[in-house]
Amino acid sequence: MDIAIKDGKIVERVDELRARKIYASGMIVMPGGVDIHCHIAGSEVNTGRLLRPEDHFRDFERKTPKTRSGVGYSVPSTFTTGYRYARMGYTTIMNPSMPPLEAKHTHEELNDTPMVDKGTYPLLGDWWFVLEYLKKGEIEECARYVAWMITSTKGYAIKIVNPGGLEAWGSGGNVGSIDDQVPYFGITPREIVRGLCKVNKLLNLPHTIHVHTNNLGKPGNYLTALDTMKCVEDLASEDKPAIHITHCQFSAFKGSDWRTLKSGAEEIARYVNNHSHVTLDMGQVIFTDTTTMTADGPFQYTLHELSGNKWVNHDVETETSSGIVPFRYRRKSYVHAIQWSIGLELALLIKDPWKIFMTTDHPNAGPFIFYPRIMAWLMSRKAREAVLNRINRRARNRSLLPSIDRELGFYEIAIVTRAGQAKALGLKNKGHLGVGADADVAIYNVNPETIDPSRKYKTVRKAFRQAAYTVKGGETVAKNGEILKHVKGTTMWLDVQVSEPIKITEEMKRRFREYWTVEYENYPVTEKYLEVSHPITVKANV
Amino acid sequence: MAVVKAVTCPVCGCLCDDIELTIRNGKIVKVKNGCAMCESKFLSHKNEHRILKPLIRKNGEFVEVSLEEATRKAAEILTKANYPILYGWSSTSCEATRVGLELAEEIGGVIDNTAVVCHGPSILSIQDVGISSCTLGQIRHRADLVVYWGSNPWSAHPRHIERYTAFSEGRFQKSAWKGYLTKVKASAAKKKIESALRRVLFRKKAFVSPKPRKGPPPTLFKEGRKLIVVDVRKTRSAEISDCFLQVEPNKDYELLQALRALINEQEIDVDEVAGIPVEYLEEIADLMIGCNFGVLFFGVGLSMSKGKLRNVDAALSLVRDLNMRTKFVIMPMRGHFNVTGVDTVFTWQTGYPYAVDFSLGYPRYNPGETSVVDILLRGESDAALIVASDPVASFPKKVAEQLVKNPLIVIDPHMSATTRMADVVFPSAFVGIEASGTAYRMDHVPLPLKKVVNPPNGVLPDEEILKRILVEVKKLKEKRLVEAA
Structure with a gap:
């Protein structure tokens, strides 16, 4: 079978005599990889870079005539991030947490992240406007403001992190469950999640709300994750997903403290298997030294207290917070080994690959360069056992993995690493190779018909680590690990059109001045800030 | 007469963005909401200390030259140098810094910003x-x-x-x-x-309260x-x-x-x-x-x-x-209006906030070794490009002496102490007044800098000048490669 490409798109056929050809017989041809959740740009990522020179010293890339230099490892510099994704055959990545006030920073960095198309999600779950309008029950007005915000910050989806908890963290507090009151605002996380889920629906956004649950990283939090999924059950329609629970591994802890920690993957998988309104991504732990960074300020502080490692906190007025703590996941640590197991249990126990996607929540559970390792674990019981034999013994005894025989095939891997993610994001031209799709193709040098990934997982892993060819927008940009061309990817954002946009009156500007310390005029990200802008028009129902 | 609202003030790390400017005949005549420093900068951007033409030192004297000639000369100096330093940046835009970093990488030099003598x-x-x-x-x-x-x-x-x-x-x-x-x-x-x-008491000294x-x-x-x-x-x-x-x-x-x-x-x-x-x-x-x-x-x-x-x-x-x-x-409390932004750009492109050494072809960072003051003190550099800064006035004497010993290129709107010692001078537009861009407040909030008036004829923004030097450097390097082959 041949795949024809013309003008950056996949087409029915091209003139075979004149076309440039890539011979890929005996290889795996997949759409370019899609990453639904990886922290690669913006203020917290950059502060992570600044915080960790020790992370960069041992891992650097030299300048070549075609590429810029840079450094790794867990928080690579922007150019290196782009090149490393391209080498693995990834062509679309989503940066999941952008404080709206600092959106310009995120976009400036995305401009300097080559080789991939990208998007970014503004953090809206603790924005004062949202809290106030939801409290008043004015969903439609709230939707108008959210539409304004997404368009002004050039965002792609509604990101909610520890709803209510970040506002409380502004004064050093947190919320303990989805029914706790947020101090001063008198609203609960449940109301925030439900409200924004309704807003998401009213605005017809392509992706669902993207939720980082309350109580993340605390033993017993699988109940909170279940509560969060349940709370929007009635808002789903026509089997369409209504909520995406991100890096679910961190929200699937059972037990009452760290000593009694167990996996809650089974309960979560059972719920997800029986409901169609949820999608998840793994947040798979990798045993290595990495840098944790989330908008969940209180969680990061807890992690700092637990690990004693250096800690950065950065609260953003009116909107959100964030924190950074370097962290090493150790095989021999009971808790870390259980976490490693949970991620894989989730991916294997959830039957439908269209509901769970492969991520490491880069760099929180591990750097993205380890994706091939996860693919091997998913495809091979033997690969899993090889690690199981080396982890903490108590964790091994409690792990569900030995009881799971499932091994994903190449088609399922294609779903959890691209097709499923593209579908969940509503990216119609990504994640498939049908006519009309963007010509983003990854070719891996391994023959799916002759290889048994279950036994030869190391060969498969090696092939996935370095795509034989990465084609981006119809151009071969990487070949066997070498970057052939430095290309700029597009920045996708939503131009949400509402019938009655909010009016920017003097009153509104005054309110603006009260809430933030910048002027209204200087707040929005103008299109000038996007080097290759790709607006996606969305017609809203309000 | 035009009034421009919500202008960001390019003076200190506060980056107040509520300045209102009144412009008459291409000149700022009134500043509202600003502090004394802000007023002074906005009102005096067209003062007599501006440089208006590129200059090259020939036989010890400055000679006015064309922009092309100055660019060529600067590119020659930078490509010839083994270990050039690129210093300043905190008073220019993030956009200019991005180009500066590419230039530093291209010539294998050291790039550093004023944070090195500050925070x-x-x-x-x-x-x-x-x-x-x-x-x-x-x-x-x-x-x-x-x-x-x-x-x-x-x-x-x-x-x-x-x-x-x-x-x-x-x-x-x-x-x-x-x-x-x-x-x-x-x-x-x-x-x-x-x-x-x-x-009354005919005291000369100030009155000191007893305890x-x-x-x-x-x-x-x-x-x-x-x-x-x-x-x-x-x-x-x-x-x-x-x-x-x-x-x-x-x-x-x-x-x-x-x-x-x-x-x-x-x-x-x-x-x-x-x-x-x-x-x-x-x-x-x-x-x-x-x-x-x-x-x-x-x-x-x-x-x-x-x-x-x-x-x-x-x-x-x-x-x-x-x-x-x-x-x-x-x-x-960051001082210069964009020192935070410059650290930020340095970090996202190289992983390190200042004192970045590209001499091995990849970013290296070891303040004390790769920071300009120390490099100059050890007399290791052999050329310098200074952008939007006045190190001759602010560096220790020994260091400044070493700086002016070697070929020195300066991009600055003013005739400063450093400009006076330079070999090649590019006049530049004031970012935030005559050129647009982005700057970061001391708390990492990015704010747009506006262009409110036109720069003097023929005077370009830092970003543009750096881009031209970069193009010229690439050309020279290619030529050298061809000659070598």
Whole structure:
């Protein structure tokens, strides 16, 4: 079978005599990889870079005539991030947490992240406007403001992190469950999640709300994750997903403290298997030294207290917070080994690959360069056992993995690493190779018909680590690990059109001045800030 | 006549973005909302010190040349050099810095910014300890205890207190400006009386109050927002504070560690630390623990006095420890309007905030080895490009001497001390007045810089000049490759 490409798109056929050809017989041809959740740009990522020179010293890339230099490892510099994704055959990545006030920073960095198309999600779950309008029950007005915000910050989806908890963290507090009151605002996380889920629906956004649950990283939090999924059950329609629970591994802890920690993957998988309104991504732990960074300020502080490692906190007025703590996941640590197991249990126990996607929540559970390792674990019981034999013994005894025989095939891997993610994001031209799709193709040098990934997982892993060819927008940009061309990817954002946009009156500007310390005029990200802008028009129902 | 609103002020790290400019005949004639520094910069952008034509030094004299010739000469110098340094950046836009980084990489040089002689040590401490921080609005809304340590915002960041901290009105915290007004008036009256007394008593020296207060002032226990200033001398900021702690010079480290000990409930066996009685410090420690949201701003008084990064280390650790008891944040008072932005761009492209060495083809960072002051001191560099900075005036003499010994290229709007010593000079437009761009406030909030008037004829922005040099450098390198082959 041949795949024809013309003008950056996949087409029915091209003139075979004149076309440039890539011979890929005996290889795996997949759409370019899609990453639904990886922290690669913006203020917290950059502060992570600044915080960790020790992370960069041992891992650097030299300048070549075609590429810029840079450094790794867990928080690579922007150019290196782009090149490393391209080498693995990834062509679309989503940066999941952008404080709206600092959106310009995120976009400036995305401009300097080559080789991939990208998007970014503004953090809206603790924005004062949202809290106030939801409290008043004015969903439609709230939707108008959210539409304004997404368009002004050039965002792609509604990101909610520890709803209510970040506002409380502004004064050093947190919320303990989805029914706790947020101090001063008198609203609960449940109301925030439900409200924004309704807003998401009213605005017809392509992706669902993207939720980082309350109580993340605390033993017993699988109940909170279940509560969060349940709370929007009635808002789903026509089997369409209504909520995406991100890096679910961190929200699937059972037990009452760290000593009694167990996996809650089974309960979560059972719920997800029986409901169609949820999608998840793994947040798979990798045993290595990495840098944790989330908008969940209180969680990061807890992690700092637990690990004693250096800690950065950065609260953003009116909107959100964030924190950074370097962290090493150790095989021999009971808790870390259980976490490693949970991620894989989730991916294997959830039957439908269209509901769970492969991520490491880069760099929180591990750097993205380890994706091939996860693919091997998913495809091979033997690969899993090889690690199981080396982890903490108590964790091994409690792990569900030995009881799971499932091994994903190449088609399922294609779903959890691209097709499923593209579908969940509503990216119609990504994640498939049908006519009309963007010509983003990854070719891996391994023959799916002759290889048994279950036994030869190391060969498969090696092939996935370095795509034989990465084609981006119809151009071969990487070949066997070498970057052939430095290309700029597009920045996708939503131009949400509402019938009655909010009016920017003097009153509104005054309110603006009260809430933030910048002027209204200087707040929005103008299109000038996007080097290759790709607006996606969305017609809203309000 | 046109009025431009919401202009960002390109002077200090406060980056006030509410400036209103009135423009007549291509010249700014009125500045509203700005401080004295802001007014002065906006009103004098077309003064007589501007350079209008590119200059090259020939036989010891400056000769006006075309932009092309200057670009060619600069590119020649940079490609010929083995170990060139590119320095300055903090007073230009992030966009220009991006080009600068590419240029540094292309020529295998060292790129460094003014943080190296300012808050560089603070960054080193942050890399050791981390930092608990936030944006300035968070402080406006929530802070009930504001501490300025080794910085004098009233003079150096004039609108800082009014816009972001003690005088500003937040959602959960009210402005404390009324109290300060009384205080300012009282202090002015006191000064008048003192000077009158001096004249009456024919004293030449300033009147010295008999004994500095050793205990906490009653204002420390008032309701609402409190402002504490710690400094080696009574600055203008100290005068309006609720409490002024006069630390003995170079004893900041001791004082910070004493406070740390106190908030960690350890006992101190001495009566006095850094000239301040321990009982007084206990009150301060209690106040810090007891506040709902505290903030410590520190200036170069900490990062550039004896102890340098160790001082900042202690301050960061103090704040980190305080977070066990309450909410507390800390922030460096960055000076130049875009020094934060430049650190930011450096970091996202190279992984390191300043002192980045590309001589091996990849970014290396080792302040002390790869920082320009040290490179110059060791006499290792053989050419320099200075952008938007005046190191000849601000560097130590030995270092400046070394800088001017080798070919020197300067991009600057003004005839500064460094420009006068240069071999190639590019006149540039003022970013934020004659050129647009982006700058980052001291709390990492990016703000757009506006172009409000046209630059003088033929004068380009830094970004554009750097791009031209970069193109020329690439051409020269290619030519050399071809010749070599």
